[in-house]
Amino acid sequence: MNLITNLKQSTAGCIHQLYGVQLQPEQVLVNATKPEFEGDYTIVLFAFVKQLGKSPEVLGNELGAAMLAKMPGILTDFNIVKGFLNFSISNQFWFDSIKNAKVENLLPTNTHPRKIMVEYSSPNTNKPLHLGHLRNNFLGWSIAEILKLQGNEVVKTCIVNDRGIHICKSMIAWQLFANGATPTDTQQKGDHFVGDYYVKYNDAYKAQVAELVASGMTQELAEKEAPIQKGAQEMLLKWEQGDAATIDLWKRMNSWVYEGFDTTYKKIGSDFVKTYYESNTYLLGKELVEQGLQKNVFYQKEDTSVWIDLTGDGLDEKIVRRKDGTSVYITQDIGLAEVKQKEFNTDASIYVVGDEQNYHFKVLKLICQKLQLPAADGIYHLSYGMVELPTGKMKSREGTVVDADDLVEEMINISKEKTESLGKVSEFTSDQLNELYNTIGLGALKFFLLRVDPKKKMIFNPEESIDFHGFTGPFIQYTHARIKSILRKTGTAVELTTCELLPLEKALAIELSNFPAVINEAAETLDPSKVAIYTFNLAKLFNSFYAELSIANSESEEKKQLRIKLAILTAATLQKGMRALGINVPEQM
């Protein structure tokens, strides 16, 4: 059991024994003691002072004495400063925690593993992936990994938005301007090729609107009447009617996009157990609308459209079926939730989707609950903020996007230059070098996007390249490589006897012991940044330790064995923490 948990439970137990008052262990506040005070952990007494009718001084002394008796061999002493009860932990306890720790046993124990679906990535097939997609992909992959490390079974899925007016825009622009060209002809990645026609569509559209306005039409009307816009709408209609030529073109262009996406996904490490295509799912949910009508969850208006009234829940009315009988977005999602539940039978389903859809997911969960679908209560929206440029939002149409492939490549190039200038891997083969550049470049990028709270929007300045120093992926990768380098020299066979721990040795032991709790917290809050912060602090602490104390030339053999073990545990913890972020750590860099 975790020491902090133990302290909380023991405190609650002692207070019950001493005063007959029942407390929940969670009500006990345990902090790491501030460095300027004597002790390792602090219990804040103020909370109980009033309830127990004792002065902090008296309560502290009585509780402190009882705690020492309750946790012999662990607690050695206590002192009271104002309302803070500071406990000192025995040297032996921390020494044993190092001695008994095993590399293969660093993760939390999970007595109730769950089966959880993580749906992420969700690209549109009319344009290539950009920086915002990268945040989504890294978050999705990371949260899936964190849940796995916590002991759960995870199913990663992807829903591809492969139909709709936006695809038709790329298609019609291709018909008009491409002269039958293909990505092979232009030697372009397929998703970029198709994306270029999406941009061309918008250029042509703007020109046509301007022309119509110049000839005397109002802006509003011109936007509706632009020929290319009408062409795209006709194409959508034809697609829905199953027109062979249209479907053919649609399949062809999508296949180019998928080829491009595959390359990118492979590069950045995204993978899925199952990919759903909206062209297959967009008609889902129809029977559920019928069921909902029968259950009186939904109601029909005079024009035969079907609605749900959520005003009682503080939301608005929402349409779930158009008067022409077709589904809307939310209906598809309800249907898909049902389909996924039947297919995988998961306990929970996490949707990694931008915060612009917060309202949508609130409504989705609520409707599913009202329909009493099995999937309903397990729906979680991992909502993340947009990635913005210093100049504001990214817009594909206006070309103000940071392209995912370009950025990844740039990061890899920077790591290559940096690595070459340091010249520490001269014996690497070219394959090994390329792998290292990928590891470091992607590590920097992933860490950069995962180190901040997902729900906050973040600013990315393309003028300043992503850092490789400080609170970054490469810093942690470097620390890992550094430890491995040391261990190659000292060996890893250890035999621990006993010795007094120095402050930095103890600090490392304490930090290492927190790892399982960090993974649990990250899993519960769906927040990989907790892991990023932890791995950074651990790496920083180790570097201080390294600068201060020699491992290979320790002052005694006992110390050397101890420090080698600390190094082994730190490297393994860093490796697992970074893995939780989807980042590999090199043996040498």
Added chain:
RNA sequence: GGUUCGGUAGCUCAGCUGGAUAGAGCGUCAUCCUUCUAAGAUGAGGGUCAUUGGUUCGAAUCCAAUCCGAAUCACCA
């Protein structure tokens, strides 16, 4: 206008279930490689925690109001 989320150092962000003197990184300045990887370490400087009021032993943290910013409130997906 309603709802939701945000505002902490020059910049990017932690801290937010109330606890001791508000923390990191970058940038700036200074110091440390004949000794285990300097992508590192050590130190200095930098703050009306948006504003005002409240709750209390104690507020960056909770509550209210105000100001600023964003998202959303589509028979688009």
